[in-house]
Amino acid sequence: MPNEMAAAQDGLSPASAGRSTLSVHVGPLAGGPVRTLRPNAPHLAASTMKVAVLAALHRSGLDLDAPVPVHNSFVSASYGPRFGVSREEDSDPEPWQALGSERTLRWLAGRMIVHSSNLATNLCLSHVGPAAVAEVWQLARARHSVTGRGIDDLRARAAGVVNLVTAADLARLLRRLPQELLDLLAANAHRVDLAAGLPPGTRIAFKNGWLPGVRHSGGIVYPPDAPPYGIVVCYSGPLATGHAVDDPAARLLARISAGYWARRHELGTPGDR
Template identity: 30%
Template sequence: MPSYLLLIFLLLNSFLQQDPDISELKSKIEEYLSEQEGIFAIWFQDLEDENQHFAINEDTLFHAASTMKTPVMIELFRRVEAGEISLEDSILVENKFNSIVDGSEFQMELLPESTDPIEKKVGEMATIRQLNHAMITYSSNLATNILIQQVGAEQTTQTMRELGAMNIQVLRGVEDLKAFDQGLSNRTTAKDLAMIFEHIANGTAVNPEMDHLMIDILTDQHYGDIIPAKLPDDVTVAHKTGSITGVEHDSGIVYLPDGSSYVFIFLSKNLPDNIKGREIGAAVSEMVYEFGISQ
């Protein structure tokens, strides 16, 4: 074989063996999502290589559902770091809250079959540590409303602005039906959620110590139907889900066994079926994981 043909062969062979390009991953996911019913937003960021990044509909606003509980946790730990609150402080668990619309009192629906550990403590004391853990891992709405009373929705939003997340809006707690009827709901974008999770991963949301504690709690997540659903058991995911009718979200940090990690956000709305929405999110998460291990 002539030397120039050999050189062309070697170059072509080298090109074909290169790792998949990030643009190929994005195109593959876009094609897959175009075949699904609903509106979706995706964010992927390799935490070791800033060039390994893509986003889809990253600035589209979504109902935050329970993803708003991560900003509440960040604000809580900011207060702990400032010495204003201790994780060992105790609070009486009461099912009594006030609407942001007119201050009228409302109660949350508590179900006997619920796995929420805080619902079983109504009338008893619970530490802020217990409330926060339940808010994140079991997505306790009762714990969330109690903690928002402590740290404030407006201040939580302001802290998000200071972290560079300009579109997350924490307006209220959960099951404030008067506010919901008036369209007053918590909002987020994939970009903003990614931004705060990158801060947590990098130890800059509050400080390295507090952020490490938050990662431990996020890793203890009870619900694993989206990001971790199709990933191997040796992959660790620190994440927070969110779900209401027609909406399925998951957001977090994925830690691979080789020490690499990435932030992945999946948001969805206008879903005809929530189970299908979780399946779509899990499939996209698997595509991203397979790309990550190919690098």
């Protein structure tokens, strides 16, 4: 990450116009949210779309331990020429070192989530297909989120094919994940934004995403002295520099996370307000 070049110029991003949109969805794992702020506002998904790809892969019935070719040539959602992922913009070098060889889908899924590999994401998506990811969003009762294309499919993006997420939809998806997938999310190596706002060592199963103009993070927090709670914060605006760590938007999300951690004992009773 950032997972797509020139994302700040996308028409859905408010960054180039100097505007900001902040969305929040916080609450218990059962029942309605306790705190929300613009929970249904659509944002460019960035790497949060990888959670939906993971869920689709998990329920696909594919043999996740079967080796598959590692390549960088994908069919565009616009049915034009094939495209590839930008190596320079990918945060994980490991899958690139496997080009021309084989790795298992389970290994690729791990790189996709733990290290946010863009190449591994497109490989996983190419095996399950966008229809399977759309079904995952449907089963989660998502209202506005969509995963219409792979990462760096610039031709499809230019044709209007989008990857969108809302804070409410991402919260719904996270609450449906089985423990096996939550354990994978808990291994996320990018311990910034939401994780940075928690006391060291606090368990959080989460996925974040960033690119110029966008910083999102959503997960489930497991306090030792209170019931677990879900928290999703999506930010689109000029604070998001696209840097992995040194990002003002990441610090904003960390402050929001710390604020809800301080009120974690109040998050066990649902009630949208």
